[in-house]
Amino acid sequence: MGDDWKRQLDRIHEGLVRRDDPAEWVTEADAVEASYRYPNLLLRGPVFGLAVQEPADAPRWRVLTEVTCGRPQEARDSLNSHLWFQAKDDTDDPEVRRELLAAVALLEREPVDEVRAAGSRYRVIRGDEFARGGDDGLEPPRPTDPEPAKRSWEFTPDARPSELGMPLDPGREQGLMTGALKLALRDFSYSGTGFPDGMLRDSVSAVRTHPEVALLPVAFCVVERLDGRWRPRSALVPTPHDARRVLNDGLTDFWPRMTGLDERGRAAYARAAERFRAAERADEVRVGDEMFRVCRIERMVRCGADGPEGPRPSDTDSHPPERIHPPMAADGTIDYS
Template sequence: MAEQGDHGDSGDRTARQDDVPAYRTIRVTALEQPVAALADVEAWRARDTYPDIRFAGGPVFGVAREREEGGWELHPYFCGLTPQDARDSLGSHFRMLAREAERAGDGVAREAAAWAVERMDREPLDELTVRGDRYRVVRAERFIRTGPDGPEPPRPTDLDPGEVGRAREVPDPTAGFVVDPVNATGMSEGILKLELLGGLRPKDSVPPEVRADALRAAETHPGGVLLPATFMTAEYEEGRWRPESSGISTTPQDSRDGLALALRVMMPWQLGLGPEAQREYARAADRLDAERADELEVAGRRFRTVRVERLVRIGADGPEGPRPSDPDPDPPPGVHAEQLRAQGLLDDDEDEPLELDEQTQELARRFEEEALRRRKLLGEA
């Protein structure tokens, strides 16, 4: 499917479409794999049940490496809430490469990786080439579908292999995903991409610089690729659904595990609940574990696991990086450490443990109790 705006007779139009860059096209094909075909059917049905598309909070950021054969391969955990989160992840990748090179006795590779670590520790770099490999911090916008019944929950074809309490052990579906507009999609995904690429936040809902960056991105990065969905927990209150989590859970069970932990630990602590109310929240968490449900009610509160779409914009030079207006409050780790030392908040020679206030100690105790309960349940203690 070529971009909108072609004119003229069919022969001229076909010739021009052949010259259209891949990043300005949406390739649609019939899906041969049964699961992929079923997923495309479910996506089409979702258009009827959840017809509205809304932005789901701010963007997320991850790391990609350009491939010689085309496209950009994503690193695991495309879930940074700021560009610096992704830069820190890239710095960790270079540290791993340096250790591997040292074990292998490859001094040249170790030196190159150490050079990259030093730069990532000191500079807010969104792109770096190391030994011919080009890395980039990549930006994805997030969306949810919603309808009269509220936001869309997970679909039956969404991968959900993790056991209760162990969903974090499941490999990230995004790891190794190739961002390449040449790859064809099903009809439903192709239409969704076209809709999302045209999405723009209402004028009065964001600062002028945010809207200006979005309009500029539509020109510089007119194409797009959908990543595997992520999931969040939302709560229904005061007549609307509000996000209860960050929306970066890689599977539905990962999101449920996060809600169960909140019900057993965070919410009782935050609300100062008494023993009976705490038991009510714990029983609700037990039901969630047993039923793996996508919706839960407890103490008059209603929670739902919500499906989140992610779109990476594509331009002539590949996927879009961070925008100037994206919040990016944290400096690189080396710079941050120097700032803390200058403020007297970091002492490299200090051996004494950090003293926690009574309230924080209580929270730590609750987490320890929950961790022990989990280990016993899983037969690990």
């Protein structure tokens, strides 16, 4: 560890001592234990979202949408919609509306990753998503991970990761173990034969061009053990119980319907869901040979001199730019024809 790393960790440690917060120390102890039980960082792949730099907040960037898209174009489409609805609902000024709609028109034609409109900079940002692994598989939630104040098993479709509005500030102190992780991730790049040469080159280049690391809030998802490997079975959600609720809903409704299970199979899933709910804070359930687990997911965004990293040349898209919303005039009239 270099002297710069040691100085930064010493500063974080001094801050913890100065605050003398018992809850923080318990969280740190929990993180230390997890680092021994789940020492391996397992990359799940890139994720994309949007960030904005407002005039009054520059040079700081803030997260505008959840960083959960699987492809850059999905995030560009989100930016297209965000700017279109700004033009529709958030201004009565024709000049501001023209500026917003010009950015929308550009996003309809070209796969651009940054636009300026109404005084703000908008950027498609790229992150990496990873889980921790150990001898017994992927890391489940920790005892100190936050839970909702009121836990319910009722279906709620709007539980999303909680990074909206957070600053992408690599220097923000977040605890000793988190600080150590950020410092270790500064030199992280892809390796191994499972990645195309372009992805390997871009990853090495990103360490140089975007050397700092900002961590997004921890999220959770449901994974399934299948053929010796873990695969995701849900989107990211903000708390362990949100993921438990997704798992319960999957067992009782979604997965039997999607896979066309017979009556015996549906009954087995229903019994497993009942056992899972009765345990209240369980993070794993088996149905025959299938194993499902609530998994803890972490995400990082690289940052450089001009802010967060955007998509890399080797990141691929599933569809080209396209028109998403009907044309709008500078006076706000929408052409639905």
